[in-house]
Amino acid sequence: MRSYAQLALAGFRRYSNYRQAMFAGLAANVMFGLLRTAVMIAVVGAAPVAGYDVPAAVAYVWLGQGLLAFVQLWGDARLAGRIRTGDVVVDLYRPWHLQAALFAEDVGRAGFSLFVRLVPPVLVGALLFPFQWPEVAAWPLFAVSALLALVVSFGLRFLVNATAFWLLDSRGVESFHVVATSAFCGLGVPLSFFPDWAQDVLWATPFPAIIQAPIDVYLSHDPQWTALGHQLFWAVVLSVAGHLVLQRAVRKVVVQGG
Amino acid sequence: MGDRIYPKLVAARLRGQMSYRVSFALECLGQAFAQAIELVVILVVFSRVDALGGFSASEVVLLYAFAGTAFGIADLVAGQLNELPDYIRTGKFDVLLLRPLGTLPQVMASDVRLRRAGRVAAGIITMAFALTHNDIAWSPWTVLLVVVTPLAGAVIFSAVWIVACAVSFWLVEAQELANAVTHGSNSFTSYPITVYSGWLRRFMAFVVPGAFVAYYPGLALLGRADPLGGPAFLGWIAPLVALAAACVAGLVWRFAVRHYRGTGS
Amino acid sequence: MIEVRELCREFAVTTRTGRFRRTRRTVRAVDSVSFDVAAGEAVGYVGPNGAGKSTTIKMLTGILVPTSGHVRVSGVDPSRSRRELTRRIGVVFGQRSQLWWDLPLRDSFDLLRAIYRVGAADYARRLRECVELLELSGFLDRPVRQLSLGQRMRGEVTASLLHGPELLVLDEPTIGLDLESKERLREFLADLNTTRGTTLLLTTHDLDDIERLCPRLVVIDRGTVLADGPLEELRAEVAPERVLVVDLEKPADPLGDLAGVVAVRSELGGLRQHLTFRRDETTAAALIAAVATRAEVHDLVVEEPEIDDVVRRLYARR
Structure with a gap:
């Protein structure tokens, strides 16, 4: 367990080296936040829509802008790259569980982006626009929900990367993952704006667990326990699936020598 | 550009890409899908409200289609500039400097991401839909406007792309900043500029001349007056704005490369 | 040009x-x-x-x-x-x-x-x-x-x-x-x-x-x-020395007294010896012959000063 904590710390430090990139990313988040806020205010400004008034819509936009970096919504292809080059063999023969190790590192990365990419945009939104703060009781639930969002996001990214064990070039799958996640997670428009049937379909996928669920928990929309339950369910399913996939992949690498 | 060098470079890139067929097809589809998703967002919004910034659903879809098509073309032509930080880091840019051609066209032709064609296709289909669902007074002039607008928009977006990416010569790690400007201007132009306000509108509509990608030509096509009081001729000058933007981009690029060769790595 | x-x-x-x-x-x-x-x-x-x-x-x-x-x-x-x-x-x-x-x-x-x-x-x-x-x-x-x-x-x-x-x-x-x-x-x-x-x-x-x-x-x-x-x-001018490295069949005492040798380094208890000699005082061939009279040679190599070494000496000389 200690070694995983070390890995998390290393992840934190690794990302803190890319300051320029972090600040550029923050500026990008804020820029999109401003654009999205304008559109959302135009939508809900006259009358609340589907439970969103202006302060709630502003909070929705800026939390989304912050969370997308925290959960690394656009994906990462580092593991896929290591699989393609064959370097992954080194990773597989280390005395760790690769999935757990990568998750530990991701927690470190997320920890760093919490300070640079999640909190600052939320503060910018709160300073510039009417902003809804959560009820006191919602804070700890939001923290849990954000962490579960990270687990689900990591679980999806791990599975997508792992396809590289079987596909020569997994970039197609990766780009599909990015598109599907950003479409169905509730980033563009709150999922409650969708027609009821579409909401049912969307909530049957893991994607809302990444952005919409933590925001719902924060805004105390709907029973918070259903959002958290949805997240927990997918966190477990994806983690187990990742474990099984990794097992098969290891067998493949060991038998076929990569 | 009079000779056949650039077509040759582009053709070479296409041959290279075709060696990964499945991935190519998936990415092409993914791009079309991505473009469609943004349309879904607009439609979902309009399932809850009747107007946005004073514009109806079919009008906003028209603006979005103009913007999306123009952005798709620009991505096809100028999207390779996203690789510039990598070129600078690995010294590939130096290799370009060792050839008897300009660096900007070389970078732009260094890869043609044909998969972005998916985005253009989705944009054109949406445009066809929007054109048939709006009340447009068809004349040779409006037809010309429909053809020219996405092209002028593509030039404007490409210019924005060049300027944004030229920042890499100073800040090698700041690619996301460039993305914010390029993709941000795409998002901005997909909605009527009446939705925005203050300095954000002034900056994105006129400094980055985003208002000329879809908004003003769209007004002219729909025969609507500008709710913000802009004169009617603004709808017809997008090609001039595009030309000016391209000149500025060329100058900025020259300045940036001069800085690179002066400061180096 | x-x-x-x-x-x-x-x-x-x-x-x-x-x-x-x-x-x-x-x-x-x-x-x-x-x-x-x-x-x-x-x-x-x-x-x-x-x-x-x-x-x-x-x-x-x-x-x-x-x-x-x-x-x-x-x-x-x-x-x-x-x-x-x-x-x-x-x-x-x-x-x-x-x-x-x-x-x-x-x-x-x-x-x-x-x-x-x-x-x-x-x-x-x-x-x-x-x-x-x-x-x-x-x-x-x-x-x-x-x-x-x-x-x-x-x-x-x-x-x-x-x-x-x-x-x-x-x-x-x-x-x-x-x-x-x-x-x-x-x-x-x-x-x-x-x-x-x-x-x-x-x-x-x-x-x-x-x-x-x-x-x-x-x-x-x-x-x-x-x-x-x-x-x-x-x-x-700056690096007139070369090094003859000899591997001997049997360990021997350092061969530093041979003509032209300015330094000697002995390894493996005398089995391998690095003999530094000046090119203006003797040739590699003469030195090899001299070594052969003293011990049975198993293998040998003549090392030139590395380019970095030449540069270092040039630098030190200034």
């Missing part, structure tokens, strides 16, 4: 001195360097890492603009007439490729032909020569990404010669190559220089490159020229 006078190049370097504080200072990577290369010469431009070699090369090829000083390459100012210069010179970077990664080698050549607008007849002739001399025919149709480093390097050299340059600049051309590839490349370059009169300027870490190719050496360190002259002269 190359004319360099008082060439300087400064860089601004920012270093993080505190958690948030950064200081900017100016570093002179190249500090009033002057030298000339006549048409038809082959010159080695050497120095340790960070000496300013690459910076000089970049200024000679028009990639970087000098801070001050005067450069003429092939009659033009590289920084002002970059495009014109590129048609007259060829450049090979050992660690950067000018080939198209996922295309067959032949396609890369074809593209370069279009870029440099080489006439069909000239192109065919030059390509035929290179294919023949560098033995490219076996992998001309293979994508560059599948080539071995040695094959790729031969492709790079060909690529830089297709437009018939009068000067070929090579930055570490043999780095990472196996012995056979190195040898083949050297042979080709030597031939290019002597029979076709192409001027060569190369930077390298490998003394053998210099020995095979370059009658003349320009040594640079910390941005300034330390020496300029024939290799033999430099070596005799």
Whole structure:
């Protein structure tokens, strides 16, 4: 367990080296936040829509802008790259569980982006626009929900990367993952704006667990326990699936020598 | 550009890409899908409200289609500039400097991401839909406007792309900043500029001349007056704005490369 | 062919001195360097890492603009007439490729032909020569990404010669190559220089490159020229010692008393001995004969001073 904590710390430090990139990313988040806020205010400004008034819509936009970096919504292809080059063999023969190790590192990365990419945009939104703060009781639930969002996001990214064990070039799958996640997670428009049937379909996928669920928990929309339950369910399913996939992949690498 | 060098470079890139067929097809589809998703967002919004910034659903879809098509073309032509930080880091840019051609066209032709064609296709289909669902007074002039607008928009977006990416010569790690400007201007132009306000509108509509990608030509096509009081001729000058933007981009690029060769790595 | 006078190049370097504080200072990577290369010469431009070699090369090829000083390459100012210069010179970077990664080698050549607008007849002739001399025919149709480093390097050299340059600049051309590839490349370059009169300027870490190719050496360190002259002269002047390493059949006492030996280092209890001798006092052959009278020799090798060693001595001497 200690070694995983070390890995998390290393992840934190690794990302803190890319300051320029972090600040550029923050500026990008804020820029999109401003654009999205304008559109959302135009939508809900006259009358609340589907439970969103202006302060709630502003909070929705800026939390989304912050969370997308925290959960690394656009994906990462580092593991896929290591699989393609064959370097992954080194990773597989280390005395760790690769999935757990990568998750530990991701927690470190997320920890760093919490300070640079999640909190600052939320503060910018709160300073510039009417902003809804959560009820006191919602804070700890939001923290849990954000962490579960990270687990689900990591679980999806791990599975997508792992396809590289079987596909020569997994970039197609990766780009599909990015598109599907950003479409169905509730980033563009709150999922409650969708027609009821579409909401049912969307909530049957893991994607809302990444952005919409933590925001719902924060805004105390709907029973918070259903959002958290949805997240927990997918966190477990994806983690187990990742474990099984990794097992098969290891067998493949060991038998076929990569 | 009079000779056949650039077509040759582009053709070479296409041959290279075709060696990964499945991935190519998936990415092409993914791009079309991505473009469609943004349309879904607009439609979902309009399932809850009747107007946005004073514009109806079919009008906003028209603006979005103009913007999306123009952005798709620009991505096809100028999207390779996203690789510039990598070129600078690995010294590939130096290799370009060792050839008897300009660096900007070389970078732009260094890869043609044909998969972005998916985005253009989705944009054109949406445009066809929007054109048939709006009340447009068809004349040779409006037809010309429909053809020219996405092209002028593509030039404007490409210019924005060049300027944004030229920042890499100073800040090698700041690619996301460039993305914010390029993709941000795409998002901005997909909605009527009446939705925005203050300095954000002034900056994105006129400094980055985003208002000329879809908004003003769209007004002219729909025969609507500008709710913000802009004169009617603004709808017809997008090609001039595009030309000016391209000149500025060329100058900025020259300045940036001069800085690179002066400061180096 | 190359004319360099008082060439300087400064860089601004920012270093993080505190958690948030950064200081900017100016570093002179190249500090009033002057030298000339006549048409038809082959010159080695050497120095340790960070000496300013690459910076000089970049200024000679028009990639970087000098801070001050005067450069003429092939009659033009590289920084002002970059495009014109590129048609007259060829450049090979050992660690950067000018080939198209996922295309067959032949396609890369074809593209370069279009870029440099080489006439069909000239192109065919030059390509035929290179294919023949560098033995490219076996992998001309293979994508560059599948080539071995040695094959790729031969492709790079060909690529830089297709437009018939009068000067070929090579930055570490043999780095990472196996012995056979190195040898083949050297042979080709030597031939290019002597029979076709192409001027060569190369930077390298490998003394053998210099020995095979370059009658003349320009040594640079910390941005300034330390020496300029024939290799033999430099070596005799600053590093007159060579080392004979002998492996003996049986351990023996140190053989430091042999004529001409100035130092001895004994390893493995006397089984291996490093005998440093002065080339002006004895020859390797004489010394080997002398050793053989004292002990049975199992194996031996004569070591030349490394290029870095020569440079270090040159530097220490100042």
